[in-house]
Amino acid sequence: MALARRIGASFLGLLLCSPALGVQAQEPEWRHALAVIEAPKYPKDFERFAYVNPDAPKAGNINLSASGTFDSFNPVLDKGELAAGLAPRLSLVTETLLKPSMDEVDAVYGLLAEAVSYPEDYAYARFRLRPEAKWADGVPVTPEDVIFSFDKFKELNPLYSTYYNHVVKAEKTGDREVTFTFDEKNNRELPVIVGELDIVPKHWWTAIGPDGKPRDISRTTLEPILGSGPYKIAAFTPGAKIQYELRDDYWGKDLNVNIGYNNFKSQTYTYFADLDVEFEAFRSGSVDFWAENSAMRWARSYDFPAVADGRVKRQVLDNEYKTxxxxxxxxxxxxxxxxxxxxxxxxxxxxxxxxxxxxxxxxxxxxxxxxxxxxxxxxxxxxxxxxxxxxxxxxxxxxxxxxxxxxxxxxxxxxxxxxxxxxxxxxxxxxxxxxxxxxxxxxxxxxxxxxxxxxxxxxxxxxxxxxxxxxxxxxxxxxxxxxxxxxxxxxxxxxxxxxxxxxxxxxxxxxxxxxxxxxxxxxxxxxxxxxxxxxxxxxxxxxxxxxxxxxxxxxxxxxxxxxxxxxxxxxxxxxxxxxLRSSRIAYWDKFDHAELPTYGIGFPSIWWSKSP
Missing domain, CATH: 3.10.105.10 (Dipeptide-binding Protein; Domain 3)
Structure with a gap:
C-alpha cells in the first residue's frame, strides 16, 4: 500500500467478519472491519486486540530522540519540518477513521468511524462516525470535519492530491455519516485508503487564533494544534524539544481498538543535529530507545557498561518486515x-x-x-x-x-x-x-x-x-x-x-x-x-x-x-x-511489553513503564 504501513487493494471483496444475509444492493451493509487477504479475525464486539496488556499501567515518561529540527505542528502540509509525533496515521494528537491491527496482515477496524459501507461496484464509501468521538475541547467530531480534512489534504498536500486522485468528493449524507464518491468503479482499495485519512477539526482551524488573527491551515504553525487523539502538546522548545501529555479526558480510552495502547503519561522528543551526539545521549541514558541504522555502530559501539550489566537491552526483530x-x-x-x-x-x-x-x-x-x-x-x-x-x-x-x-x-x-x-x-x-x-x-x-x-x-x-x-x-x-x-x-x-x-x-x-x-x-x-x-x-x-x-x-x-x-x-x-530484513533496537530496561504482535514491534504505543 502507499503510505507508511500500507493497506492494499481488496481482491475477494473487502472482507467482512460474517457474510451478509438478504442485503439489498441499494443498501450496502455496515461493516466494522475491512481486510484484503483474510477475513478480519476480530468480531464486531471484540474486547481488545490479543497482543496488548489490558492492565498496563498509565504511568511514566519516555524520552525519545529525533534528528534535525522542526518548525511546524500542521500535519496537513507537505512543507516545513513537521514535529515528531504528528505524522499522519501515526500521530499522537490526531486520529484516522480506521485503525490497523498489528497481528493481521492488513485488517483495519473502526476508530473515529464505527462502521463503513460500500456498494458492490465500489462507487463510493460511506463512513458512520462514533457518537462519542470528541475533540479535546469537547466538541463532537462531525462529518463537516471529515469533509474539511479531505478537502484540505487534497488541496494542500501533493502526496494526497495524487493518492486521492480518484476520490472526487466527500459530502455529508447523514447526521453522523460522510460519503466519499469515486470516479473509478471496482477500485477495491479506495474505501480502505480513505479510512487512512487523518481528521482535523474544522471549527478550530477556521477560528481566530490567540494572536487575534484567523488561523490559516495553508501555513505552517507552532501553535499547539487541537486533536481528538490520546495526547496533547504540553510543552515545546521550537526546533529542539516537544513533550506530549496523555489526556485524562480522551474520548476513546476505553474503545476496544485502544485498550492496552497509549500507556505513557508523557512522551518527550529531543532533537539532535548530529547523529553521533544523538547516540551518545542514548548511551548516557538521556534517551530511552534507539533504532539502529548503522551496521558498524551495531557491531562496535555497544560495549558500554549499561549493556554489559543488562540495563540496556538489545534485540533484532523481523516482525515489521513480514508484510x-x-x-x-x-x-x-x-x-x-x-x-x-x-x-x-x-x-x-x-x-x-x-x-x-x-x-x-x-x-x-x-x-x-x-x-x-x-x-x-x-x-x-x-x-x-x-x-x-x-x-x-x-x-x-x-x-x-x-x-x-x-x-x-x-x-x-x-x-x-x-x-x-x-x-x-x-x-x-x-x-x-x-x-x-x-x-x-x-x-x-x-x-x-x-x-x-x-x-x-x-x-x-x-x-x-x-x-x-x-x-x-x-x-x-x-x-x-x-x-x-x-x-x-x-x-x-x-x-x-x-x-x-x-x-x-x-x-x-x-x-x-x-x-x-x-x-x-x-x-x-x-x-x-x-x-x-x-x-x-x-x-x-x-x-x-x-x-x-x-x-x-x-x-x-x-x-x-x-x-x-x-x-x-x-x-x-x-x-x-x-x-537488512529486521529491526535492530536497543532500549534502557525501564519498560515492558506483552508478547509482540506478529507484524509489528508496537513501540511505544503498546509498551509500558515498569515504574511510575
Missing part, C-alpha cells in the same frame, strides 16, 4: 538530460561494489536488493513464465524484448579483478551511449560536455557508501560529488525534484495499489512532492499499474506485480543497494 517489501538505492533523476539514456543509468551500477562494502564496513550484515518488492512474495525471480509471461506479452511494444528473455542481475564485485571487469562493462555501455574518455574525463563525444553530477544525501549516514561509489566512478572519468545537507534542505529539494542523484527508497505492502501511480506513474512526473523520484513516464508501466489496481483476485495480482517489477528493473531506474 512488506522494499527497494532502497541511488536514484538518478531522469529529468536531467544525462540520465535519460538507460545505458548511462546501467553503467552506474557497475561502479557500485556492494560486496566490498559488505565485507569492510557492514560486517556482512546486509543483502543486496534485486527487486522493487524485495523480501516479499511479489519479487520477480528467474525468467517470466505462465500468467506473468502472458501479461508481459500482452503489452506488446510497450515492453522491451529483453524483459522476456533476460533475468535482472546486479553486478558482483568484492575484489580488484571483479571491479576492473565491472568498470570495463560500464565503459562499454557509456561508449554505446555516445560518451568517450578524454584526458581522463568522461565526456559526451558530440559536444565535449563532461559527465558529472551531484549525489545529494540527507545527513552523513550514507556518506560511507556514497564516497566509495563516487571514487569508483572517478576511475572511469565520471565526476560524482557527494553533498550532504540538513533534513529541511533535503526535503525541499526532493519535493521540487532539484537533484541529480538521491539516496532513498520505497516501501511496499503485500497488496500494492493506487500508490504505484505516485511511485512511477506518468501523471506524477511533474507533480511536486510526488514519490516518482526517478522521473518515470512509460506507457507500459502505466498499463501495468492499472492492471494491479483492478486485479480481480490475488492470483491475478501477484504475476502482474512481478511483471511490473521486471519492467522497472530492466530500465535501471534505480541502482539498488542493500537492506
Amino acid at each position: 512488506s517489501g522494499v527497494l532502497v538505492g541511488f536514484v538518478p533523476n531522469m529529468r536531467r538530460e544525462m540520465f535519460k539514456d538507460a545505458r548511462v543509468r546501467k553503467a552506474l551500477n557497475y561502479a557500485f561494489d556492494f560486496e566490498e562494502l559488505n565485507r569492510t564496513i557492514f560486517f556482512d550484515q546486509y543483502k543486496r536488493i534485486d527487486s522493487y518488492f524485495y523480501g516479499s512474495e511479489l519479487a520477480s525471480k528467474g525468467l517470466p513464465e505462465g500468467k506473468e509471461l502472458e501479461i508481459l506479452k500482452g503489452l506488446g511494444s510497450d515492453v522491451a524484448p529483453e524483459v522476456l528473455t533476460q533475468e535482472y542481475k546486479n553486478p558482483v564485485g568484492g575484489d580488484g579483478a571483479k571491479l576492473r571487469d565491472n568498470l570495463r562493462q560500464a565503459l562499454a555501455l557509456l561508449k554505446e551511449a555516445g560518451y568517450e574518455l578524454r584526458n581522463g574525463k568522461m565526456v559526451l563525444a558530440a559536444t565535449g560536455a563532461p559527465l558529472q553530477f551531484e549525489i545529494l544525501l540527507n545527513g552523513p549516514t550514507i556518506e560511507r557508501v556514497a564516497i566509495p561509489f563516487a571514487d569508483n566512478l572517478r576511475k572511469i572519468g565520471i565526476q560524482a560529488n557527494v553533498r550532504t545537507v540538513d533534513s529541511a534542505q533535503y526535503a525541499n529539494r526532493v519535493r521540487s525534484f532539484d537533484y541529480d542523484v538521491i539516496y532513498l527508497g520505497w516501501a511496499q505492502s503485500l497488496n500494492p495499489g493506487n500508490e504505484q501511480r505516485d511511485y512511477w506513474g506518468s501523471k506524477s512526473v511533474d507533480q511536486p512532492g510526488s514519490r516518482n523520484y526517478a522521473g518515470i513516464s512509460d506507457p507500459g508501466i502505466d498499463k501495468l499499474i492499472n492492471q494491479i489496481i483492478f486485479a480481480k483476485d490475488r492470483d491475478t495480482l501477484i504475476p502482474t506485480v512481478k511483471a511490473l517489477d521486471r519492467v522497472l528493473l530492466a530500465s535501471n531506474y534505480t541502482l539498488p543497494t542493500y537492506t
Whole structure:
C-alpha cells in the first residue's frame, strides 16, 4: 500500500467478519472491519486486540530522540519540518477513521468511524462516525470535519492530491455519516485508503487564533494544534524539544481498538543535529530507545557498561518486515538530460561494489536488493513464465524484448579483478551511449560536455557508501560529488525534484495499489512532492499499474506485480543497494511489553513503564 504501513487493494471483496444475509444492493451493509487477504479475525464486539496488556499501567515518561529540527505542528502540509509525533496515521494528537491491527496482515477496524459501507461496484464509501468521538475541547467530531480534512489534504498536500486522485468528493449524507464518491468503479482499495485519512477539526482551524488573527491551515504553525487523539502538546522548545501529555479526558480510552495502547503519561522528543551526539545521549541514558541504522555502530559501539550489566537491552526483530517489501538505492533523476539514456543509468551500477562494502564496513550484515518488492512474495525471480509471461506479452511494444528473455542481475564485485571487469562493462555501455574518455574525463563525444553530477544525501549516514561509489566512478572519468545537507534542505529539494542523484527508497505492502501511480506513474512526473523520484513516464508501466489496481483476485495480482517489477528493473531506474530484513533496537530496561504482535514491534504505543 502507499503510505507508511500500507493497506492494499481488496481482491475477494473487502472482507467482512460474517457474510451478509438478504442485503439489498441499494443498501450496502455496515461493516466494522475491512481486510484484503483474510477475513478480519476480530468480531464486531471484540474486547481488545490479543497482543496488548489490558492492565498496563498509565504511568511514566519516555524520552525519545529525533534528528534535525522542526518548525511546524500542521500535519496537513507537505512543507516545513513537521514535529515528531504528528505524522499522519501515526500521530499522537490526531486520529484516522480506521485503525490497523498489528497481528493481521492488513485488517483495519473502526476508530473515529464505527462502521463503513460500500456498494458492490465500489462507487463510493460511506463512513458512520462514533457518537462519542470528541475533540479535546469537547466538541463532537462531525462529518463537516471529515469533509474539511479531505478537502484540505487534497488541496494542500501533493502526496494526497495524487493518492486521492480518484476520490472526487466527500459530502455529508447523514447526521453522523460522510460519503466519499469515486470516479473509478471496482477500485477495491479506495474505501480502505480513505479510512487512512487523518481528521482535523474544522471549527478550530477556521477560528481566530490567540494572536487575534484567523488561523490559516495553508501555513505552517507552532501553535499547539487541537486533536481528538490520546495526547496533547504540553510543552515545546521550537526546533529542539516537544513533550506530549496523555489526556485524562480522551474520548476513546476505553474503545476496544485502544485498550492496552497509549500507556505513557508523557512522551518527550529531543532533537539532535548530529547523529553521533544523538547516540551518545542514548548511551548516557538521556534517551530511552534507539533504532539502529548503522551496521558498524551495531557491531562496535555497544560495549558500554549499561549493556554489559543488562540495563540496556538489545534485540533484532523481523516482525515489521513480514508484510512488506522494499527497494532502497541511488536514484538518478531522469529529468536531467544525462540520465535519460538507460545505458548511462546501467553503467552506474557497475561502479557500485556492494560486496566490498559488505565485507569492510557492514560486517556482512546486509543483502543486496534485486527487486522493487524485495523480501516479499511479489519479487520477480528467474525468467517470466505462465500468467506473468502472458501479461508481459500482452503489452506488446510497450515492453522491451529483453524483459522476456533476460533475468535482472546486479553486478558482483568484492575484489580488484571483479571491479576492473565491472568498470570495463560500464565503459562499454557509456561508449554505446555516445560518451568517450578524454584526458581522463568522461565526456559526451558530440559536444565535449563532461559527465558529472551531484549525489545529494540527507545527513552523513550514507556518506560511507556514497564516497566509495563516487571514487569508483572517478576511475572511469565520471565526476560524482557527494553533498550532504540538513533534513529541511533535503526535503525541499526532493519535493521540487532539484537533484541529480538521491539516496532513498520505497516501501511496499503485500497488496500494492493506487500508490504505484505516485511511485512511477506518468501523471506524477511533474507533480511536486510526488514519490516518482526517478522521473518515470512509460506507457507500459502505466498499463501495468492499472492492471494491479483492478486485479480481480490475488492470483491475478501477484504475476502482474512481478511483471511490473521486471519492467522497472530492466530500465535501471534505480541502482539498488542493500537492506537488512529486521529491526535492530536497543532500549534502557525501564519498560515492558506483552508478547509482540506478529507484524509489528508496537513501540511505544503498546509498551509500558515498569515504574511510575
